[in-house]
Amino acid sequence: MSSIQSPHETAGGGASGRPPILLLAAGAGMAVASIYYSQPMLGMLGTDLQVSGGAVGLVPTLTQLGYAMGLLLLAPLGDRFDRRRIILAKVAVLFGALLLAGWAPSIGLLLGASLALGLAATMAQDIVPAAAAMTPAERRGKVVGTVMTGLLLGILLSRVVSGLVAEQLGWRAMFFAAAAGVALLGAALWRGLPRFAPSTQLGYGALMGSLFTLAARHRALRRAALAQSLLAVGFSAFWSTLAVMLHGAPFELGPAASGAFGLAGAAGALAAPLAGRIADRRGPELVTRLGAGIAAASFAVMALSPWVAPEGRLWLLLLSAVGFDLGIQASLIAHQTIIYGIDPGARSRLNAVLMTSMFVGMALGAVLGSHALAAFGWMGVTALATTASAAALAVRLWPSAERPRPVEEGTADAVDGSGIEGGIEPAPARCS
Structure with a gap:
């Protein structure tokens, strides 16, 4: 796997090659969709885990909180470290969090998985700058637009998909299916993403x-x-x-x-x-x-x-x-x-x-x-x-x-x- 180590990229610019746009768009969409899967399934979750509406309502709350924390505390690391390593690390965490959410026998474990889901879903906000860095300035708007389309479709369609899957197969099946999709995505990103040279040596x-x-x-x-x-x-x-x-x-x-x-x-x-x-x-x-x-x-x-x-x-x-x-x-x-x-x-x-x-x-x-x-x-x-x-x-x-x-x-x-x-x-x- 070759690094993006040309002078262009060392300075934080884009690589001369064409980025894997559809892969990046799919990655952004699948990552951010993980935040919203639980919302249509809250009634089923509460009944199955035998918890109150207030307790089950913490599931999407903690997921959103984790995403907000990740945006502020983790997303800036893309300038300090190789974005490829960050993205693949978050894929691994997201996979594990989805599996834990699907297996969780209690609301406590599900809440912990929900927070981890939100943190790892910020992978989407590592993918967008990566796409920009891989693209010449004259095509950057088009590429960013395509990747953002994937992200936005992930937001808008995730509730529809999870509602249908949960109704037919149960809420745990939705989390397990999402984990399988993230595993396949991770393999594709491992093969398709180049390495990115850090653009700063600042401490955290x-x-x-x-x-x-x-x-x-x-x-x-x-x-x-x-x-x-x-x-x-x-x-x-x-x-x-x-x-x-x-x-x-x-x-x-x-x-x-x-x-x-x-x-x-x-x-x-x-x-x-x-x-x-x-x-x-x-x-x-x-x-x-x-x-x-x-x-x-x-x-x-x-x-x-x-x-x-x-x-x-x-x-x-x-x-x-x-x-x-x-x-x-x-x-x-x-x-x-x-x-x-x-x-x-x-x-x-x-x-x-x-x-x-x-x-x-x-x-x-x-x-x-x-x-x-x-x-x-x-x-x-x-x-x-x-x-x-x-x-x-x-x-x-x-x-x-x-x-x-x-x-x-x-x-x-x-x-x-x-x-x-x-x-x-x-x-x-x-x-x-």
Whole structure:
């Protein structure tokens, strides 16, 4: 297995070869899907393990907590160590955690497995920077878009798959089947991934401190993180309250109906590679504005619901879901394209800042969405999501005060990994 050890990669840039795009997309999707398998099966879990609803509710909570911890504490290690070794190590942990979850005879072991699942599932956030590092700048948007499509489909389809498998074969079979899939994925990644040269020699404490330094130094990173977190507020507010809204009058629909909306979101996610190609050709800044605008318009259209018949409201919600998913995912891909150009030697840390900010936005959206639904009904959720997306558009439209010059891959900035070692100042981002 040859290392990516050319001067291009030693500086944190990309390799000249073509990355195994479909393998990386499948890896990202399978990793992040592990976070969501348990959600449709919670009723079966509680009954089988004879625990209360509050106890079984800790299963997805700990999984999400583990993922958040992994984003902040583990994802930056991709700049310090060979990403291939990190990815394969997380594959092994994920495999073991899925097996433990499927075998777990008690809620205590299942909760421990759930936390480990979340930590290991951050492998997805190691794969995306790896794909960027393996790709020349002129094709990076398209490749990142394709890998992100796999990740997004993993999120959107995981609940559908686990619900069907659990209903036919039981909840343990879902975890065992997922473990088998991860084992096959690990073998493919072991054969298909090259080695990556570390881009920094910072110790762990300094590596974590550099997250704040990068955020303070690069306005482009701060704008991307703020805009994407605002979009995540609207996204999470919709999805966290949809099932409750559909369950009440006038719809009175069950979980299967809300699951079908995940398929609508998947249709929007499939357009992600197109967003990446536009970012390559026309620049990612345009895509961030188009994406935020489409999301805001899609949420705003839901305000027409009171004047539409119940059957028409479902179609309106489905079309809105396709629209805002498309807009939000297009913005995410464009934002990743922007931040990966800031400093090739710090891609894992830059991605950690962006994704952690987005995760905070999703958590905030879930809380605010629930309060909005309780206080003002579905129109409150619509207003919240529309306002948050419009604010993200305003962030992207606000003119930049920076005069950027490109970071050349292979410069001292890239080798140093954000310029923190040796007092080297990094070049500003090419986009803001």
